[in-house]
Amino acid sequence: MVRVRFAPSPTGYLHIGGARTALFNWLYAKAKHGAFVLRIEDTDAQRSKKEYLDEILYSLKWLGFGWDEIYYQSERFDRYTALAKKLLAEGKAYLASNIPDTEMAQPATQQAIIFKVTPQKIKIYDLIRGEIEFDADTIKDQVLIKSDGTPTYNFACVVDDAEMKITHVIRGDDHISNTPKQILLYQALGFTLPEFAHLPLILSKGGGRLSKRKGATAISDYHKMGYLAEALVNYLLLLGWSPGSNRELIDIGEAIALFDIKNINKTAAVLDLDKLDWMNNQYLKNADASKLADAIIPSLLEKQLIDKDNFDRNYIVSLVKLFQARLTTLNDFADWADFFFLDDVSIDQAAEKKFLTRDFSREFSLFAERLNALDTFDITGIEAAFRALVKELNIEAKTLIHPVRVALTGKTIGPGLFEVIYYLGKERTAKRLSKFIKKEKG
RNA sequence: GGCCCCAUCGUCUAGCCUGGUCCAGGACGAAUGGUUCUCAGCCAUUAAACACCGGUUCAAAUCCGGUUGGGGCUACCA
Numbered sequence: 001m002v003r004v005r006f007a008p009s010p011t012g013y014l015h016i017g018g019a020r021t022a023l024f025n026w027l028y029a030k031a032k033h034g035a036f037v038l039r040i041e042d043t044d045a046q047r048s049k050k051e052y053l054d055e056i057l058y059s060l061k062w063l064g065f066g067w068d069e070i071y072y073q074s075e076r077f078d079r080y081t082a083l084a085k086k087l088l089a090e091g092k093a094y095l096a097s098n099i100p101d102t103e104m105a106q107p108a109t110q111q112a113i114i115f116k117v118t119p120q121k122i123k124i125y126d127l128i129r130g131e132i133e134f135d136a137d138t139i140k141d142q143v144l145i146k147s148d149g150t151p152t153y154n155f156a157c158v159v160d161d162a163e164m165k166i167t168h169v170i171r172g173d174d175h176i177s178n179t180p181k182q183i184l185l186y187q188a189l190g191f192t193l194p195e196f197a198h199l200p201l202i203l204s205k206g207g208g209r210l211s212k213r214k215g216a217t218a219i220s221d222y223h224k225m226g227y228l229a230e231a232l233v234n235y236l237l238l239l240g241w242s243p244g245s246n247r248e249l250i251d252i253g254e255a256i257a258l259f260d261i262k263n264i265n266k267t268a269a270v271l272d273l274d275k276l277d278w279m280n281n282q283y284l285k286n287a288d289a290s291k292l293a294d295a296i297i298p299s300l301l302e303k304q305l306i307d308k309d310n311f312d313r314n315y316i317v318s319l320v321k322l323f324q325a326r327l328t329t330l331n332d333f334a335d336w337a338d339f340f341f342l343d344d345v346s347i348d349q350a351a352e353k354k355f356l357t358r359d360f361s362r363e364f365s366l367f368a369e370r371l372n373a374l375d376t377f378d379i380t381g382i383e384a385a386f387r388a389l390v391k392e393l394n395i396e397a398k399t400l401i402h403p404v405r406v407a408l409t410g411k412t413i414g415p416g417l418f419e420v421i422y423y424l425g426k427e428r429t430a431k432r433l434s435k436f437i438k439k440e441k442g
Numbered sequence: 443g444g445c446c447c448c449a450u451c452g453u454c455u456a457g458c459c460u461g462g463u464c465c466a467g468g469a470c471g472a473a474u475g476g477u478u479c480u481c482a483g484c485c486a487u488u489a490a491a492c493a494c495c496g497g498u499u500c501a502a503a504u505c506c507g508g509u510u511g512g513g514g515c516u517a518c519c520a
Contacts, residue, residue: 239455
């Protein structure tokens with residue numbers, strides 16, 4: 001039975017790199033019908049924050065990476081201590097001769113337990129990279145239990161991976177040099193070795209490690225920005241892995257079927273969000289409008305475009321259909337479709353300058369009359385009325401379409417004008433048009 | 443500095459293991475053109491890469507070595 005784990009430390013938010021590590025672990029578990037274990041590495045009480053933990057758990061759920069088991073290292077200190085003492089008793093570890101001279105005087109009360117590294121060659125068989133050899137001469141003796149009684153990362157990690165019966169340790173490249181240290185610990189403790197796979201790192205745009213300054217945005221922020229979890233997962237999937245074909249849009253179910261750890265590449269990838277934008281649009285375009293509407297409603301409420309207790313969901317669904325092919329993020333909807341919800345549209349200055357260049361009173365009032373006279377106020381009827389009018393006036397359709405759009409929406413861009421008029425309704429269309437009609441004198 | 447990892451278009455990548463089918467394919471982005479009314483979308487076209495040097499071989503993006511470049515680790519952080 002395959003058992004993998006994702007082991008975040010709640011000392012920061014879940015970002016792209018962590019999310020991708022979680023994705024590959026989760027995917028591997030699903031592909032092998034194994035278990036996905038979540039282990040919270042909260043041994044550093046000072047830096048661990050509940051706020052971060054909540055964000056990590058929330059984001060993992062949002063991405064769809066549900067876990068089968070969850071453990072907290074802070075609840076397992078007795079295990080680490082017991083095993084460190086065992087190594088001490090066996091002579092494989094020793095007590096630090098003195099308290100660290102370097103750091104601030106913590107209420108440290110005990111001597112650190114340190115593991116004795118014995119000279120030897122250590123071989124790693126990495127599922128992605130193949131064989132890697134290290135010389136233990138380059139590795140210093142390892143602290144197991146610090147003088148404040150808490151375990152070090154490498155020790156807690158080994159104890160947990162072994163006791164949680166993790167079969168495959170899939171983690172970032174940055175842990176590659178931790179692996180020989182850990183292997184030594186496995187051997188000393190008499191544990192069986194798991195398989196190791198080290199994922200290439202994700203680099204920020206200018207090169208270098210992903211940092212807050214360079215694009216290491218929290219996953220929850222992508223959610224807030226209006227990205228779809230499916231799109232983000234698809235994007236992450238293609239960052240370091242390829243199905244071998246030229247497929248770009250792959251849903252998670254297919255990914256599970258297609259996933260093979262051997263197809264993960266060795267090269268670090270640079271994070272470039274342009275493709276994520278494209279992908280999000282692809283998912284948005286093909287999504288069910290009703291579901292999108294539900295995801296969009298919170299942003300409409302937030303911008304006070306609709307009233308919490310009184311809005312027409314079906315109307316919103318219809319509008320979403322009108323816009324979904326042209327959205328990059330869910331949040332774009334509130335920006336582009338605001339005129340459907342506001343009583344007074346604010347006319348974009350540049351738009352007005354560009355298209356309302358002269359007085360359109362005559363055209364607007366004629367068009368308003370025709371719309372008013374319509375038996376059935378539907379899209380084809382509106383279009384027919386409009387076409388007939390421009391023909392009579394002997395002008396090109398677009399010379400009137402643009403001014404009308406600006407008058408109705410305040411913008412130069414948007415969905416087809418006849419759809420806009422239909423969803424705006426007869427009343428509001430007439431009202432907005434009338435603002436640009438100068439009253440005849442006498 | 444030491445140890446380790448990596449190296450195909452600007453970016454994500456296919457191809458590399460099992461050399462010839464690759465004057466290197468796809469996608470994003472860019473540019474250009476087409477498309478009922480704008481934008482988006484869609485369609486079409488174009489520009490764009492095997493880091494370098496040497497070796498093996500009839501033949502190398504593919505195998506080997508070196509150089510250079512990038513990255514990681516080198517904590518009583520995780």
